[in-house]
Amino acid sequence: MTLDTDLDPGLDYRSIAFDPAARRATSLDSLVGSPSLDRLPSLDRDGTDSRRARIGRQLLRRPGFLVAILYVLLAVVSAFAPWLFTRTDPDATVPADKLLAPSLAHLFGTDELGRDLFARMVNGSALSVEATLIAIGIALAAGLVLGVVSGFAGRIADVALMRFVDVLLAIPALLLSLAIVTALGFGTVNVAIAVGVGLTPGFARITRAEVLRIKTLPYVEAARGGGASWLRVVRRHILPNSWGPVLVLAVLDFGTAILAVSSLSFLGFGAPPPQSEWGSLIAGGRDYLITSPWLTLLPGLAVALIVFALNHIAKTLEELQR
């Protein structure tokens, strides 16, 4: 009736879930008193070959999806092997070539010290992608543990953990991250931790919902009846079967994490100056916005496109799961 539209399979929730604040609707739901939101699109769990082939064919019919995957892959590859894209030294200053407009020699132009912006951007991927991966890793690990414990232990542990998650959701994610960065100090890893903690509640909720759903299914009962320990049931039956919705959220949160990491880096809390990150590159070009707009706009556009691509991938995955 009211907010149960929110995480409904039908809803284009890719972008709603995308905004951490809006995803908070999940927690608000219990306040409003509408039916539980702990439902997510669930996989048809018959992983037969024909089904895989069908999914494969569907993917081929979606050129946008393939382009998005390709673009994200390029970004990830550039993080681990920047030399594939450019051999220009990102820190080499050529004062004579400062603030050049984009050209074939300098795809993104050059900055105020004559450094090649494309090289800096490509080499900046390393820290930005690393931070994103750490953030998602933390959120995924902590969220899975919280969710599984909460879904299994039930009763008091469940209530306590879910209230804790609700409180984390009551503090706007960026502010939570800012507080953590204040306490831990600056740097790529600290920013990643701060963002990861901010993303954890979403994973905890979804994992819990999946665990609660799967826990009651006949095959879990059968495994228990067969004498399997709960630990084994969790490892062999519950986790493998709950990854679908968690995966969609992970892809979505990759986008969220990139936005959050680059925002914090833009604000100046990331790696110190000589190193480049996407956010700090964009911030660095601000002083030259009038004369050399490409210094901020090209890297900004590149980041926006990555987030959009991840968004699109998550939406397509979600549609395919239905």
Added chain:
Amino acid sequence: MLRYIGGRVGQAVVVLWAAFTVSFVILYLLPSDPAAILLGQAAGPGAVISPVALARVRHEYGLDQPVLVQYLHQLGNALHFDFGTSISQGQPVASLLAEDVPPTLALAAFALLLTIVFGVLLAFLATFVPASWLRRVLERLPAAGVSLPTFFVGLLLIQLFSFTLHWFPAAGSNGFATLVLPAVTMSLPTSGVLAQVLIRSLGDTLGEAYITTARAKGLGRFVIHARHAFRNAALPALTILGLLFGATVTQAVVAETVFSRVGVGRLAQQAVTAQDIPVVQGIVVIAAALFVTINLVVDLVYPLLDPRVVSTPRVA
């Protein structure tokens, strides 16, 4: 009804207390030595901190006392809006907040207004426009909106409307003209979210039987859309609105930094840069209070618009 109100208010108070506790744990218990951070930032990088000064600061901020005493003391102070003294600016945190909260509230309120205008307009068009290809394009727009990094939008708008067209000032905090660009920046992602929720619920509502009835009576498409469908479809969006206001306030951190505006967001950016623990805590608590209050108001107004809410049993 009284029980509903009492429950909501009680929940809000508990959440606020918990938010304070979380901020205390993060800011005062997580760092190995908050006093060193406080002193180190005041003294500048690389300065040698004398043990005497360290002990003095510990005493001044009560950091030499047991954790529980510190916590209760701070909680008591926070209830009186006393968050201590800023390290970097030497002023009470409360007076800094009193100075900077109003401009941010004005900005966020204007951004929220724009969010509603953009979101409603887009959702309406995306479900109303007769041409199906155009509808599909409009349905895709919100997804693009939420993908845009706030800082990128801000800088793009400055480039376009300040430097190229000279319509609005690029920076500053005086007058309405300076409010426009940051508010638009902040409203784009949130209006994307609002539009998605509205498009979804409008789609559902348009499939209801009473819409068919209205159509059968011979009412015009626009009247059905605007008066019959929209009113009911707007309800889910209302709950989102409180959350969106919270989101806009958060975005103020980036937007105010980009547009060099006075406000809590910029204060937050400066406080984190200076690792000014008391100020950061004050901002986190105030923001949580604002967030909780807005959601409380939405919760309390909601049953007036949709009485079914109160009678629905709560699902935990």
